[in-house]
Structures are given as structure tokens and as C-alpha cells.
Amino acid sequence: MKKVAVIGIGQTKFGEHWDKSLRDLSTEAGALAVHDANLNVKDIQAMYIGNMSAGRFVSQEHLSSLAADQSGLLPIPSTRCEAACASSALAFREAYLSILSGQYDIVVAAGAEKMTDIKGETAAAALMGAADQEWESAIGLTFVGLYALLTRAHMQKYGTTRDQLSLVSINNHRNGALNEKAQFPYEITKEQVLKSPMIADPLRLLDCSPITDGASAVILASEEAAKRFEKPVWIAGSGQASDALALHDRSSLTELNATKVAAKMAYEQAGLRPENIDFAEVHDCFSINEILAIEDLGFCEKGSGGKFVEDDKIARNGEKPINPTGGLKSIGHPVGATGVRQIADVVRQLRGDYGKLQVNKSDIGLALNIGGSGATAAVHILRRNL
Amino acid sequence: MTYKSSVPMFWRLQDSKYRLVGTRCSKCGAVFLPPRELCHKCKTRESVEKLVFSGRGEIVSYTIIRSAPEGFEKYIPYAVAIIKLDEGTNISGQIVGKNIENINIGSRVKPVFRRMFEDGDKGLIQYGLKFEIEK
Numbered sequence: 001m002k003k004v005a006v007i008g009i010g011q012t013k014f015g016e017h018w019d020k021s022l023r024d025l026s027t028e029a030g031a032l033a034v035h036d037a038n039l040n041v042k043d044i045q046a047m048y049i050g051n052m053s054a055g056r057f058v059s060q061e062h063l064s065s066l067a068a069d070q071s072g073l074l075p076i077p078s079t080r081c082e083a084a085c086a087s088s089a090l091a092f093r094e095a096y097l098s099i100l101s102g103q104y105d106i107v108v109a110a111g112a113e114k115m116t117d118i119k120g121e122t123a124a125a126a127l128m129g130a131a132d133q134e135w136e137s138a139i140g141l142t143f144v145g146l147y148a149l150l151t152r153a154h155m156q157k158y159g160t161t162r163d164q165l166s167l168v169s170i171n172n173h174r175n176g177a178l179n180e181k182a183q184f185p186y187e188i189t190k191e192q193v194l195k196s197p198m199i200a201d202p203l204r205l206l207d208c209s210p211i212t213d214g215a216s217a218v219i220l221a222s223e224e225a226a227k228r229f230e231k232p233v234w235i236a237g238s239g240q241a242s243d244a245l246a247l248h249d250r251s252s253l254t255e256l257n258a259t260k261v262a263a264k265m266a267y268e269q270a271g272l273r274p275e276n277i278d279f280a281e282v283h284d285c286f287s288i289n290e291i292l293a294i295e296d297l298g299f300c301e302k303g304s305g306g307k308f309v310e311d312d313k314i315a316r317n318g319e320k321p322i323n324p325t326g327g328l329k330s331i332g333h334p335v336g337a338t339g340v341r342q343i344a345d346v347v348r349q350l351r352g353d354y355g356k357l358q359v360n361k362s363d364i365g366l367a368l369n370i371g372g373s374g375a376t377a378a379v380h381i382l383r384r385n386l
Numbered sequence: 387m388t389y390k391s392s393v394p395m396f397w398r399l400q401d402s403k404y405r406l407v408g409t410r411c412s413k414c415g416a417v418f419l420p421p422r423e424l425c426h427k428c429k430t431r432e433s434v435e436k437l438v439f440s441g442r443g444e445i446v447s448y449t450i451i452r453s454a455p456e457g458f459e460k461y462i463p464y465a466v467a468i469i470k471l472d473e474g475t476n477i478s479g480q481i482v483g484k485n486i487e488n489i490n491i492g493s494r495v496k497p498v499f500r501r502m503f504e505d506g507d508k509g510l511i512q513y514g515l516k517f518e519i520e521k
Contacts, residue, residue: 121456128455134395134420135420136478139480139502140454140455140458140464140502140503141478142454142455148449149447149467149468156447198450198452199452201452247478248478249475253446
């Protein structure tokens, strides 16, 4: 198969940006990526944009055109991808496939979300668009509620504990404290987690990723085009899978089958196994999802994710660093932006360029982006050298 | 919010929401609530027929919502569970009753007709089925 590289990355600070609109954040991320690549924008041939719900957050649709227009890239083809919180990993995969097809040499994949122009309850309701509108949202479920249902099932079946969940958030904040782009760049303690308000039993506020504004962009290049750029990082494997939209329609409440299928695709394409992965960016929208990710990606036996976290293997200087830059919990989760942000962070680690956040072993990295309560999963594996 | 204020949508869903009218596939026996027009196992529509569910089942997981989405604020805290219906499929539903702190995985439930929410002073009052733990 042809080789495709990421040759430029960019990310805005994530947080509550009262002074920046969706278009401001997107163009900022794009400009950072172009600058990082040292690329002439005229060479960009297509754009793929990930965004979940600009229609409900800021009443704006037709983002494909807005992005191309605001970036000064008219009249190139531009396409929006949507799969709830997995939107921009899909945009990245589509960008990758478009180069593999032979149609393009240089393509942008970006993700952005502007969530704070509306009140919290409205944002929570908009996020429930990622669930079954008629049978989950309509009966009063929230996203915290859906993941709380997964948490309780996991605790019941495998004995996962409250303390193990807390350690996920504590580790993410320990890393994020050093990340200048994070929304919450500070450490938290176990006591603070346990004192934080209960949102949906047993998940507390500090088990939950926040509402955030932000954007991220990466630039992909075919092997031939990548020769002109200084820091190519190679895509070794790409996988994507779907599962039942409603949590109650899944065949299991203690694993995310979409993750397993997408990971298998990516591992097979890359010719790699879970033990070959040096570090991973996973989708900790809620603390339980990091434990599920560790298990479903094959980093440990099913059911032992809690113990894996407890043994601190996930620390930045640990055996298998997970979310070494802070995860969704500390960096923030502008839903449509997270997928590409994870890829950008994996790329920067593989370049060996992450300063205080650098993991020791960084030849092969993995990014897992999940949509909704596990209805979509996208897994990407990148390598320093192919 | 479409599910709150769309009269046509609400009208379409009445049978399944009020009377638990679902479907089953006569070819493979799979049952569906909410109803599906297409059996995803057989990949056909022809074999799919109506099935009325009893609404009885057992709780497989539950949570208590303490921070509500828009429209549900006045009901917090309320319990929501995933229920394995006796006919063989799962559904999500609120659990009613005085003591929502005392719900257990494995508890048996039965359906009860309740008000789900009101769309403001002048909007639709939507009803539906919630679930009560059987003694």
C-alpha cells in the first residue's frame, strides 16, 4: 500500500473562548498547521472537516464551504464528516483514503467545535444528538448517564473500583498540568475527585471531560510529496467501525465492540500487535472510557483495565503511557476537534519534539477516537519510520 | 428540540411509546423494541411483523441522573436503567418509585404510564412508559 505522512500539525488552546468564534478557532488551527509544515497553501488540494454539531451550538451548517472560504483555499473540494465525538478522526481517515486513492497529494484534515455560546443544559441536550434521539434522549438520558450505565456494568462484572476511576482523571491532570494548550492545566487529588458533585451515579464531575471550544488541524502528504517536508510522520494503520447507536442495543455493556473491530483493522494493516504500541491517546470523555480503551485495544486482559491504571503503567514515564498530554479530561473536549488533536499529539511525540510532555519510547503511537457511547470508533497507528 | 415539540414525530411514536408495540422477525425470531422495519440479522423487511411487548423485565444496569438536560430539570434526581425485557431485547427507561437509591441489578420491573415532560406552558405534554420495581 502507498505511504502517507503527516507533515504539519496545529492546535489552538482549548478552553472557554468567549472572544473567539468557530471560524476564528478553525482558521487559527489551520494557520498553525501550515506554518508548522512550512507549506505553500496553494499546494493544498482538498479539505476534510470534522465537526459534530455546529448547527445546534452556533446555528451554522455548511462548514465545508465556510472552512475553505475562511482559509483562503477556494475553490478546492471541502467535505464535512460527522460521527459525534469521532468526527475529526473520520475526517483524518477520509483525508488519508483520498490520498491513497491517488486523487490528491496534499490534503488538510481538521476538527473544530464551538460549544460555549449556549448554556450548559442546552449543550448537554445538543450532545445527546450523538445518542438515540427517540429512545435515549427522549427518556431523559444524558451522556454522563450513558457512561454511568457502562461504569456500573463494568464495576459489577469486573470489580472495577471508584479509586481506579479516580486514578484515570488524576493521571490525565498530572500530564495536562504541563500542557500549555490544556483547558485545565493543573493537578487534581483523589479527595477533590471524591468531593466533586455526583452527576450520574457513580460518575462525578471530575470523572467527566468538560465543555470546550477549540480546533486542531493536520496536513497529510503522499510519499512523493512528503519528500519536500522536514518532519514526516507515517500512517501505519487506519481502522474504523460502527456499533448500535443506542447503548441498550449493544451485545455487551462491558466492552466497546467498535473499538475492537477498528483496532483489529489498524493493527492488521500496520502488521503490529498491542504490545508494539509505545503510547496511546485514548478517548477519556469519562474516566470509565479510558479503562475500556485499555482493555479493548488489547493492552491488558478484558476486565483488568482498572488494575492496569492502579499499577500506574499509564503514567507518562510508565510502561504504557496513556494520554501523556492530558487526555480529554485535562486538555478539554471540543467534540469535533478531539480526533485530529489526538493525531497531532501523537505526531509531535513521534517527532521527539514534546519537551516536558515527551514520552521516553516514541517510535509507534496510537490514537483512539470514539463517537457517542461507542457507536463509532476510529483507530490510527502512526510511526516515526515505516 | 425535535423530540419535545414535533407533533408528527410524537404521533408516529405513540403506539411504541404508549403500548410497547414493537416488531419481530418471523424468519429468525429476533425481536425489536423500539420497532425496526428491517431485521438486521436477516437483512430483510418482508419477514418483520408487529409484536406487543409486556414491558416486564429485569434491570441490567442503572444510574441516577442528578444534572439534567434541558426540559428535564424539574425531575432531578431521577433513575434510568437498561432493562432486559422478557421477550429478549433491551430498552432504556426511567425507574419510578420512592426509593431510587435502592435499585439493584437484577431487580424485576413492570411498566407504568407516566408523564415524561412538558414542552413549556403551551406545548405538548408527552407521556410514556416508565418502570416500577416489582415487589
